[in-house]
């Protein structure tokens with residue numbers, strides 16, 4: 518034999534020398550769920566080990582993430598039913614929970630990169646990402662609200678807005694309103710290739726935001742397709758997206774790879790709630806080693822081409838990597 522491939526796998530030192538993909542805590546974006554109240558820490562039933570926090574406790578959580586080397590958080594808020602409507606009124610409230618959360622986190626940990634979800638579903642009586650007319654999710658009226666929502670997040674101090682709605686044309690509209698208001702340092706992380714996925718189920722439990730009728734297939738992408746992921750992503754880049762996202766992650770590694778080979782901005786991947794729940798459930802049953810599964814999964818997402826990974830395992834993985 519001229520070449521014995523096992524030579525480069527012989528021991529941990531050699532394996533470390535030739536390892537191509539190294540996870541770092543700064544690869545992770547930690548999604549956080551914020552609720553009203555004080556001293557609230559509620560476990561999400563379908564996401565064991567993951568919590569909704571009130572503002573006072575979220576700040577502690579963010580400090581811990583920062584001390585572990587995690588550089589970014591992605592904020593979601595739970596909106597009480599009485600503040601939901603079909604117009605996104607609460608989404609643009611300068612004193613809304615999202616806007617207060619951004620300020621509190623930036624005050625407590627000024628260095629951390631605060632990203633905010635921009636979509637109407639937590640604020641919608643219909644649980645849809647946009648304004649509903651009849652059974653339609655109307656594009657342009659939704660985009661108009663999303664621009665104001667993005668501006669309000671920027672005014673509160675968000676570093677990046679992250680539109681997750683999949684309306685057409687919203688990235689350009691958001692970029693324009695940010696420019697017009699001199700928010701020239703506010704980034705846009707666009708959910709560009711976001712698929713209509715059953716893996717979002719636990720997240721909709723977390724925020725009580727499941728669609729009241731129908732599904733999201735008229736705006737989120739069909740999992741049968743990959744070509745349109747390229748089109749969606751190229752459009753978002755042309756419209757001013759700084760970072761583009763593929764979501765979910767594990768069932769879409771091919772999409773991450775295609776985009777990595779095609780576009781020239783950082784790609785983030787969202788390892789979503791259902792992907793978290795699957796690992797947790799199998800680990801609870803003793804069927805998978807949780808820590809090893811976390812590291813293998815996140816490494817595979819990075820290897821596929823993601824520079825950033827939004828994951829509910831951000832803190833666990835950062836600890837494992839210390």
Ligand SMILES: NCc1[nH]cc(CCC(=O)O)c1CC(=O)O
Nearest residue numbers: 636638681716717720789790791
């Ligand atoms: N637009 C809202 C939004 N932003 C992130 C997720 C899902 C995240 C997860 O499952 O972890 C969703 C849910 C949805 O589109 O229905």
Ligand SMILES: [Mg+2]
Nearest residue numbers: 683684685749
């Ligand atoms: Mg698009």
